[in-house]
Amino acid sequence: MLQIHVIREDKQKVIETLKKKNFDAESIVERILDVDVKRRSTQKQLDDTLAESKSKAREIGELFKSGQQDKANQLREETAKYKVLTKELQDKLTQLESEQESLLVLLPNLPHESVPPGKTPEDNEVVGQEGDIPELEGEVSAHWDLCSKYDIIDFELGTKIAGAGFPVYKGKGAKLQRALISFFLDEAIKEGYTEYQVPLMVNEASAYATGQLPDKDGQMYHMTIDNLYMIPTAEVPVTNLFRDTILQESQLPIKSTAYSACFRREAGSYGKDVRGLNRLHQFDKVEIVQVTKADKSYETLEEMRSYVTGLLRKLELPFRVLRLCGGDVSFASALTYDMEVFSAAQKRWLEVSSVSNFETFQSNRMKLRYKDKEGKTVLAHTLNGSALALPRILAALLENNQHEGGIRIPEVLIPYTGFDNIS
RNA sequence: GGAGAGAUGGCCGAGUGGUCGAAGGCGCACGCCUGGAAAGUGUGUAUACCUCACAAGGGUAUCGAGGGUUCGAAUCCCUCUCUCUCCGCCA
Numbered sequence: 001m002l003q004i005h006v007i008r009e010d011k012q013k014v015i016e017t018l019k020k021k022n023f024d025a026e027s028i029v030e031r032i033l034d035v036d037v038k039r040r041s042t043q044k045q046l047d048d049t050l051a052e053s054k055s056k057a058r059e060i061g062e063l064f065k066s067g068q069q070d071k072a073n074q075l076r077e078e079t080a081k082y083k084v085l086t087k088e089l090q091d092k093l094t095q096l097e098s099e100q101e102s103l104l105v106l107l108p109n110l111p112h113e114s115v116p117p118g119k120t121p122e123d124n125e126v127v128g129q130e131g132d133i134p135e136l137e138g139e140v141s142a143h144w145d146l147c148s149k150y151d152i153i154d155f156e157l158g159t160k161i162a163g164a165g166f167p168v169y170k171g172k173g174a175k176l177q178r179a180l181i182s183f184f185l186d187e188a189i190k191e192g193y194t195e196y197q198v199p200l201m202v203n204e205a206s207a208y209a210t211g212q213l214p215d216k217d218g219q220m221y222h223m224t225i226d227n228l229y230m231i232p233t234a235e236v237p238v239t240n241l242f243r244d245t246i247l248q249e250s251q252l253p254i255k256s257t258a259y260s261a262c263f264r265r266e267a268g269s270y271g272k273d274v275r276g277l278n279r280l281h282q283f284d285k286v287e288i289v290q291v292t293k294a295d296k297s298y299e300t301l302e303e304m305r306s307y308v309t310g311l312l313r314k315l316e317l318p319f320r321v322l323r324l325c326g327g328d329v330s331f332a333s334a335l336t337y338d339m340e341v342f343s344a345a346q347k348r349w350l351e352v353s354s355v356s357n358f359e360t361f362q363s364n365r366m367k368l369r370y371k372d373k374e375g376k377t378v379l380a381h382t383l384n385g386s387a388l389a390l391p392r393i394l395a396a397l398l399e400n401n402q403h404e405g406g407i408r409i410p411e412v413l414i415p416y417t418g419f420d421n422i423s
Numbered sequence: 424g425g426a427g428a429g430a431u432g433g434c435c436g437a438g439u440g441g442u443c444g445a446a447g448g449c450g451c452a453c454g455c456c457u458g459g460a461a462a463g464u465g466u467g468u469a470u471a472c473c474u475c476a477c478a479a480g481g482g483u484a485u486c487g488a489g490g491g492u493u494c495g496a497a498u499c500c501c502u503c504u505c506u507c508u509c510c511g512c513c514a
Binding site: 005039040041044047050051056057060061064065072073077082097375377 | 441442452469470471472473474477482483484493494495
């Protein structure tokens with residue numbers, strides 16, 4: 001959520017900047033400012049009325065104490081009007097506040113100046129590419145065929161017990177999955193992140209704080225009985241660890257990591273995008289989250305980007321890095337890098353990580369602040385990234401490393417898997 | 424799930440209708456003291472919004488959350504949430 005003072009100070013800049021996200025903010029901004037004026041004047045009236053009524057109440061107290069009952073009772077009659085007026089103003093203020101809030105949450109985060117213009121994924125800017133695209137010889141299979149050939153993932157079984165998009169990992173497939181999780185966590189810890197295990201369901205307030213609500217309501221599984229949401233990413237519980245807190249500047253940056261299963265309804269997805277491991281309702285992911293000082297977040301973003309690409313390098317996967325264009329950056333993000341690996345049998349790039357700087361967009365909503373050197377309380381910046389999402393990594397590993405005798409396991413994973421080939 | 428107790432500032436803890444944003448202590452910050460430190464001592468130490476120059480100053484709100492009674496509520500009433508104790512159930 002944008003801070004109201006940013007809009008108040010330079011609405012034109014907000015409107016212009018949001019055009020890059022192909023978002024026409026003009027009418028919303030005008031309404032916000034209109035409500036803002038009303039809100040402030042109402043608050044002033046209410047405050048003044050309360051101040052008056054308070055001082056009268058004090059007077060009455062004094063009069064009773066000094067035994068001047070008559071005068072006190074007389075004054076008491078005069079105070080009746082405050083009650084009505086206060087109630088009226090209070091209701092109006094509450095209404096205006098919620099109106100302003102509901103308008104503010106409609107505005108996406110301002111894109112960073114380096115975000116390229118554009119509308120579709122084709123307009124994303126490739127800012128790096130590394131590794132050789134493998135030239136596979138002989139019979140080449142897509143990962144879903146490899147999965148059944150080597151009996152490591154059973155999609156049909158998952159469909160039977162839950163539904164499409166809930167695969168069952170088996171034998172070496174399950175072990176490989178576990179190996180990847182351990183590898184990613186160990187790497188993150190080496191990099192200075194603190195490991196967390198967090199709830200897989202969150203309450204409304206948490207989903208709201210990181211921006212899943214109200215905008216992405218339909219994307220989450222909702223347990224209506226207890227009003228809990230299945231997390232679509234560990235970002236939600238991990239970032240919320242710091243909701244409503246005021247940190248000391250010396251505590252920053254805070255680097256957290258967590259492995260979690262992630263749950264997404266993916267309503268409306270179809271076709272080859274959802275085949276095999278490409279898009280699932282439940283998948284595993286290791287997430288990294290940082291809370292930084294306001295002036296350090298872009299430095300941190302680059303650091304996270306190179307950390308993630310380092311992982312891909314260690315896994316020997318060919319990858320490229322995209323700087324997302326205005327039309328493709330998410331609602332809450334100011335700048336996002338996507339990492340994609342090349343999947344040799346499908347012959348396509350698969351997104352395996354998304355690293356974003358939210359600046360104060362999340363921290364404003366969740367009141368995550370720190371005291372700077374002058375003792376002033378300021379909003380912290382939050383960032384997060386996948387490091388990494390498992391299914392597509394697995395898909396690329398299977399497809400790229402297939403050979404006549406099975407599937408080769410990359411060096412770095414062998415200590416974790418205990419085997420170097422799946423056959 | 425049943426019965427009971429409770430929720431006050433960074434922490435502990437007073438406060439049962441009147442000037443309480445809240446005693447006292449601890450912690451923390453700065454100063455004095457000291458060769459240095461400890462002890463001692465003095466001062467300060469919440470958040471949000473409004474006014475305003477995001478200054479100073481001023482106003483309002485906040486004692487788990489929401490509502491009510493009252494001229495006036497941390498204090499009384501109602502609802503909800505959470506915590507603790509006992510019982511039940513249980514990975």
